[in-house]
Amino acid sequence: MTYTPHTTHFSEEDLIAYQLHESSDxxxxxxxxxxxxxxxxxSDSIAETLRVFSSAPxxxxxxxxxxxxxxxxxxxxxxVPPRAFFPRFLLWPAAGLAAVALxxxxxxxxxxxxxxxxxxxxxxxxxxxxxxGAGPNTAANTAINGHGPLTTEPTGAADPAMANHLDAAxxxxxxxxxxxxxLDPATRAQARDLLLSNAVYTRTAxxxxxxxxxxxxxxxxxxxxxxxxxxxxxHSTLQLRLEMNTSGLLLDIRILRxxxxxxxxxxx
Amino acid sequence: xxxxxxxxxxxxxxxxxxxxxxxxxxHFSAVHRIAFRITGNQADAEEAAQEAxxxxxxxxxxxxxxxxxxxxxxxxxxxxxxxxxxxxxxxLSQQGPRIAENPSPADQTIQMxxxxxxxxxxxxxxxxxxxxxxxxxxxxxxxxTAFTLRHMEDLPIAEIAAALNVPANSAKQAVFRAVxxxxxxxAPLAGGL
Numbered sequence: 001m002t003y004t005p006h007t008t009h010f011s012e013e014d015l016i017a018y019q020l021h022e023s024s025d026x027x028x029x030x031x032x033x034x035x036x037x038x039x040x041x042x043s044d045s046i047a048e049t050l051r052v053f054s055s056a057p058x059x060x061x062x063x064x065x066x067x068x069x070x071x072x073x074x075x076x077x078x079x080v081p082p083r084a085f086f087p088r089f090l091l092w093p094a095a096g097l098a099a100v101a102l103x104x105x106x107x108x109x110x111x112x113x114x115x116x117x118x119x120x121x122x123x124x125x126x127x128x129x130x131x132x133g134a135g136p137n138t139a140a141n142t143a144i145n146g147h148g149p150l151t152t153e154p155t156g157a158a159d160p161a162m163a164n165h166l167d168a169a170x171x172x173x174x175x176x177x178x179x180x181x182x183l184d185p186a187t188r189a190q191a192r193d194l195l196l197s198n199a200v201y202t203r204t205a206x207x208x209x210x211x212x213x214x215x216x217x218x219x220x221x222x223x224x225x226x227x228x229x230x231x232x233x234x235h236s237t238l239q240l241r242l243e244m245n246t247s248g249l250l251l252d253i254r255i256l257r258x259x260x261x262x263x264x265x266x267x268x
Numbered sequence: 269x270x271x272x273x274x275x276x277x278x279x280x281x282x283x284x285x286x287x288x289x290x291x292x293x294x295h296f297s298a299v300h301r302i303a304f305r306i307t308g309n310q311a312d313a314e315e316a317a318q319e320a321x322x323x324x325x326x327x328x329x330x331x332x333x334x335x336x337x338x339x340x341x342x343x344x345x346x347x348x349x350x351x352x353x354x355x356x357x358x359x360l361s362q363q364g365p366r367i368a369e370n371p372s373p374a375d376q377t378i379q380m381x382x383x384x385x386x387x388x389x390x391x392x393x394x395x396x397x398x399x400x401x402x403x404x405x406x407x408x409x410x411x412x413t414a415f416t417l418r419h420m421e422d423l424p425i426a427e428i429a430a431a432l433n434v435p436a437n438s439a440k441q442a443v444f445r446a447v448x449x450x451x452x453x454x455a456p457l458a459g460g461l
Contacts, residue, residue: 012448013444013448016443016444016447016448017440017444019447020418020419020443020447022425022440022443045451046447046451048454049447049450049451049454050419050447052396052400052454053400053404053415053416053419053420053450054419054420058300058301058304058305059304059310060297061296061297061300061310061313061314061317063292063293063296063297066292066296066314066317066318067289067292069318070288070292070318070321070322070325071285071286071288071289073322074285074288074322074325075285075326076283076285077280077281077283077285077325077326077328077329078281078283078329
């Protein structure tokens, strides 16, 4: 408030604040009370009121009795468990998301694997383009057709009959790759003959743990089966070459045959 | 919070209910005193103090150990006592006997200490006590709580405001209004003071 001596009285609220020592104008009010009997009387009345209520005694509680009453209502407590990393209400949504992510991962993984197969199918052609005239020994050490580590190193189990089988298969596939129209019956018959022996060599390669060779022979088996069963048409051979990647298979077989030849040379 | 209280809380949380007696022995009297200031009678003060200690016990698992148990239980007690007063005021059946014309232990009103046991003095003291109780009962729960805690318990306005969950200025105004009302209520006793 704006105070002008002798002309304005302090309010009751100001004087209560003064008596409770809550006033910011304590010195000014004290000075006014010395000069103003009316405000001094009100201030004394406030002080007396405060004195009356200051003397109110407080009875002492009976601690034992209160404890006995209280103890009967106390349950056995346990500490609050640490907050879970995920709130409970997010548990099921999180599990659902994880399941969806797993399915998506599997789906994408399968497609990537298929794409890798397709890319690997193209590798032989790329190799031929980049290494024109080079022998099989200089070919890159790649997993051809995406079926495993088909290397340019000779295998430990060279078999002359196997070499003959690969040679026959190579000639057949060369014929297929160079035929523009339908295959003649003699070529089809040759495919049928190779089919049985190919199954035996495929099983043998698997038994010896040569999975790369087994994979190539497996591919060869599918081509031979197709050749044996496909109806002859002007475009059937071209369709076969595209669908079965006979060019890539031919390169794989050449590598296998080369490996067998080197194995035989080492033996001699 | 000192080590004894921290140890007691740990034991309580480990399943030992009797360890709560340590905290009760240390703080029950102070809590009861504040509850008495707010409620104005011993029965309600004990009830409010008991309820405050029970609430605090049940909230112990979430109690921050870096906080002061004393401050915490005091705030709970203030709220509990204030709620009890408001509950009593709503329940008309509880109001009549509390402020009796002739206080007696059965009425649960305060018996003032008397150093002058003469009959006339006793009569005057009883009359003064009745007037005081009437005056306090005429205050709102907020005014009564703010006044008693500020004037009788000498608590700072900021702490009272925090306990009552009101701005500091509101708590201060409640104290000022209470003093004004009490002064006018006691005017007959003081011969027009």
